Amino acid sequence: xxxxxxxxxxAVSLPAAADKPRLPPNPAYKAECGSCHVAFPPKLLxxxxxxxLMARLDRxxxxxxxxxxxxxxxxxxxxxxxxxxxxxxSSAEPRITETRWFIKEHDEVRAARWKDPAVKSPANxxxxxxxxxxxxxxx
Amino acid sequence: xRSIFVAAAMALAGTAQAAxxxxxxxxxxxxxxxxxxxxxxxxxxxxxxxxxxxxxxEWSCASCHGASGVAQGKHAKTGKTxxxxxxxxxxxxxxxxxxxxxWFRRNxxxxxxxxxxxxxxxxxxxxxxxxxx
Numbered sequence: 001x002x003x004x005x006x007x008x009x010x011a012v013s014l015p016a017a018a019d020k021p022r023l024p025p026n027p028a029y030k031a032e033c034g035s036c037h038v039a040f041p042p043k044l045l046x047x048x049x050x051x052x053l054m055a056r057l058d059r060x061x062x063x064x065x066x067x068x069x070x071x072x073x074x075x076x077x078x079x080x081x082x083x084x085x086x087x088x089x090s091s092a093e094p095r096i097t098e099t100r101w102f103i104k105e106h107d108e109v110r111a112a113r114w115k116d117p118a119v120k121s122p123a124n125x126x127x128x129x130x131x132x133x134x135x136x137x138x139x
Numbered sequence: 140x141r142s143i144f145v146a147a148a149m150a151l152a153g154t155a156q157a158a159x160x161x162x163x164x165x166x167x168x169x170x171x172x173x174x175x176x177x178x179x180x181x182x183x184x185x186x187x188x189x190x191x192x193x194x195x196x197e198w199s200c201a202s203c204h205g206a207s208g209v210a211q212g213k214h215a216k217t218g219k220t221x222x223x224x225x226x227x228x229x230x231x232x233x234x235x236x237x238x239x240x241x242w243f244r245r246n247x248x249x250x251x252x253x254x255x256x257x258x259x260x261x262x263x264x265x266x267x268x269x270x271x272x
Binding site: 035036037038058061062063064065066068118119120121123124126127 | 219
């Protein structure tokens with residue numbers, strides 16, 4: 001019973017890290033990175049992974065997401081300052097959905113739900129987390 | 140020449156370059172005339188075809204922006220909603236020269252695998268200004 005309680009507490013406290021919008025929004029990050037997908041919370045990837053992504057924005061998961069030098073510098077700084085600390089995904093183009101954190105947090109989501117046309121992609125946070133745009137990922 | 144300097148200085152300073160869609164359209168027209176001496180004006184009909192056709196890659200403009208750009212679009216990959224692209228439906232569109240150029244740069248590369256010509260940009264803008272009519 002006790003372990004169950006501890007596990008339950010853990011389950012509540014872990015996602016809480018992404019629940020509350022504690023981070024001051026960065027207008028450049030939101031404008032440049034939040035047009036095609038939700039401006040993902042920087043803590044969902046470690047700094048090394050953000051650097052990998054920022055280095056290849058001209059081919060960002062198959063799309064051109066290139067930035068001018070000023071925006072590139074500002075956003076890089078913002079991501080580095082607020083990046084997470086967990087292990088980076090191993091792929092050359094790291095995805096948040098490949099992190100152990102993401103997989104564990106979403107293990108209750110059934111395969112059929114991911115394939116729902118309204119969800120379309122696991123990067124479409126807002127399909128299930130209605131307030132994702134505001135930085136709130138509560139269940 | 141002086142206006143080019145002013146525009147360059149503004150772009151360097153990172154200032155938002157407020158503009159009207161009509162001004163941008165005129166700019167694309169004069170650039171198209173310089174690029175192509177045979178250019179005889181923008182065509183919203185050409186723009187409509189261009190906007191809705193695929194150009195060798197997976198997506199057309201309409202894949203994410205919808206056929207006329209008047210309704211809300213949806214990103215073809217992530218599913219994220221995209222505000223209407225036509226200035227008739229969304230006054231924020233084509234209201235900033237630097238922002239407009241940035242998105243043409245990115246999206247033309249995705250759709251065509253190259254930069255768009257000024258004629259193509261002007262045609263598309265002329266089509267979007269028709270507001271789905």
